[in-house]
Amino acid sequence: AQKVTQAQTEISVVEKEDVTLDCVYETRDTTYYLFWYKQPPSGELVFLIRRNSFDEQNEISGRYSWNFQKSTSSFNFTITASQVVDSAVYFCAQRGSNYQLIWGAGTKLIIKP
Amino acid sequence: EAGVAQSPRYKIIEKRQSVAFWCNPISGHATLYWYQQILGQGPKLLIQFQNNGVVDDSQLPKDRFSAERLKGVDSTLKIQPAKLEDSAVYLCASSFAGRLNTEAFFGQGTRLTVV
Numbered sequence: 772a773q774k775v776t777q778a779q780t781e782i783s784v785v786e787k788e789d790v791t792l793d794c795v796y797e798t799r800d801t802t803y804y805l806f807w808y809k810q811p812p813s814g815e816l817v818f819l820i821r822r823n824s825f826d827e828q829n830e831i832s833g834r835y836s837w838n839f840q841k842s843t844s845s846f847n848f849t850i851t852a853s854q855v856v857d858s859a860v861y862f863c864a865q866r867g868s869n870y871q872l873i874w875g876a877g878t879k880l881i882i883k884p
Numbered sequence: 885e886a887g888v889a890q891s892p893r894y895k896i897i898e899k900r901q902s903v904a905f906w907c908n909p910i911s912g913h914a915t916l917y918w919y920q921q922i923l924g925q926g927p928k929l930l931i932q933f934q935n936n937g938v939v940d941d942s943q944l945p946k947d948r949f950s951a952e953r954l955k956g957v958d959s960t961l962k963i964q965p966a967k968l969e970d971s972a973v974y975l976c977a978s979s980f981a982g983r984l985n986t987e988a989f990f991g992q993g994t995r996l997t998v999v
Contacts, residue, residue: 804985814973816927816990823985862926871940872917872988874926 773798775865777875784853785883792848792878794863800824805846806864807837810877816862822846850880858882886910888991890976896997902964905994909957909978915939917988918951918961919975927975933959934981966998 774797784790796805807819820830822839830837834851850857863875889908897903909916914935919927930949931941935956944951948967953959963970973995977988 806987808990813992814995815992816975816977818987818989821985821987871929871932874928876926877924 773800773803773865773867773871773873775863775873775875777861777863777878779878780876781879781881783881783883786855787852789849789851790853790880792850792861792863792880794846794848794875796844796846796863796865798865798867800867802868804866805839806866806872807846807848808862808864809859810862811859819848853880853882855882855884888976888978888989890974890991890994892994893992894995894997896999897966899968899998900965902962903966903996904960904962905974905976905996907959907961907976907991909959909976910989912980913978913989914956914981915979915988916953916959917975917977917979918959919977921973921975921993923972930961963996966996968998971996971998 776795779793803824805822809817809819820837827839836849838847858881860877860879862877865873888910891906895903916933918930920930921927930944931951932939933953936953949963951961973993975990975993977990979988980986
């Protein structure tokens, strides 16, 4: 069965600190896709990144970076030099062969000025 | 490009009343999802359409919830009668059909409060 675990319920850091959000997934599929979404206080889920199971190359986009490791079934998200605008709930999700998106419970990130 | 449109943004009703939500997906997206998100939790899939056919409605409480997607574009989600535990944000999302490697795009959601 597919499952996504975000063990960190809430993280609070001071602005400009680096922060890593953990995501651990479970699947029996050999081909699957992983996603990160951001949900700011306005409520809309904003797509951040998609990763294919056959591509373990890490990705960097500005202050955001993602570390995908199949050996540990993890797809962690790091924000470098955090800013107050990064405050949001972040969700990790997985899609497998049944086309369903399986969601983690989310990590609430609080960036203090 | 226009995003996923939802209305209304907010709705307050009394228990046992009925309510309907509307969603217009991104043009060209054949797959449409309705999610329920209770405060502090991740989204829970209620129903997934591909064009106007239902792909998955296993978690839809069919005794009170119904959804339709006539003509394979707009969709409505209805609750009748509403219960207190239906208070949540109802999110609509859409994506290209038949592709695993595609992300879903979400609307702003409808925040429902049942009193």
